[in-house]
Amino acid sequence: MVYGKGPLNRILDGVILIILCGIATLSLFPLLHILAISFSDKSAVAAGSVILWPKGVNLAAYRAVVQDGAFFTAFWVSVKRVLLGGGIQFALTILMAYPLSREVNIFRLRNVYMWFIVFTMLFSGGLIPWYITIRDLGLLDSIWALVLPGAVPVFNVIILMNFFRGIPKELDDAATIDGAGPWRTLLQIYVPLSLPALATVTLFSIVTHWNSFFDGLILMNNPSNQPLQTYLNQIVVQFNNSSANMTVDEIERISKLSNQTVNSAKILVSMIPILIIYPLLQKYFVNGLTLGSVKE
Known part of the structure; x- marks a missing residue:
């Protein structure tokens, strides 16, 4: 029919x-x-x-955002955070998801590690122990304070682990017969076939690092080390508290601004990198790269 x-x-x-x-x-x-x-x-x-x-x-709101060098300094800090933090998360997520996707008879402690990481996703030590740990490690006022505490996102690990488990086992068996070890199997079979999942977790990582502002607020004592979102968040506070010691030009500029206009400019500026990156990764969300990889 x-x-x-x-x-x-x-x-x-x-x-x-x-x-x-x-x-x-x-x-x-x-x-x-x-x-x-x-x-x-x-x-x-x-x-x-x-x-x-x-x-x-x-354009007063946008001038308020970009008129001084602090904006570009904060922008560069955020770029470094995304590149460094995203790269570390990408590597560690793959290296953790691959062994957890193995069967128990291959990785005997799989269930133990799985329960451990799920527990860390559901429960945390709290804000104060988190801050004290970072302080005692000497990471305050460094880019590593923004990168290392979230280096292994458990949610991304679970997404990638489940995708790895969906890859046909026949490919793994064929690689073993051909003499491929775990590293070669991971890099030449699992990673190329997992581009949709990798694009998804990469986008999650980029968005998380780019939009985070609270950690930069409490972990960075030097304003020059603050990421862009923290810097933009502080602009509104400065507008409310900077009425003294202002020049005539500054008073005229501030009179054209309001919290709403600056917040709107802040939102749009912070959206630009994500709007550029998302279309580049979005195409991988719909590609079923495992289709046809196993022939009858």
Whole structure:
């Protein structure tokens, strides 16, 4: 029986298309609203008259974010954090997920390690022991304080472990027969076939490192070591407490700003790297690279 599209099916397709367009519009509305606020005048924002189009267009909020060198210093700290932290998480996630994906008869302590990492995901020592540990290790005011405490994300390990377990065992057996050891099997079979899962955990890692601000707030005493999100978070606080010792130009600039405009600019600036990276990784989410890898 050949399925053909009759009038009813075309109507249903049109209804589905309209619903999807409506959902897409609703998803874009907050972003467009924030964009309009970031370019609008302080008084128009305070009056609540800005919806999807800027009023009293000015770039004061963006000038407040990028006008001094501290912004670019914080941006570079965040870039280093993403590259270093993402690389470490990528390597350690693979090295931990691969042995945990083995059967118990191959890795006898698998269940012990599995219960251990699941316990760490459900329970933590708390904020104060976490801070004391980092302090005693001498990591305060260094990039390692932002990278090492979260070097092994358990959730990402579980995602990758389950993906490894879904790879056909026949490939593993064939590699063993050909004389491949664990390292060669991992690097030449499991990693290439796991690009969708690796892209997913990599995106999680990048987003987590880029959006984190609290650890930079409490672990960095020197402002020049703070990541971008921490720096942007401090801008609003500075606006509320920096009324003294200001020049005429600074007073005029501050008068054009409000917490809403600066927060909107902050959100948009922080979204730019993710908006660039996400399309590059998104294509791997839908590729079933294991299809056809085992022939009858």
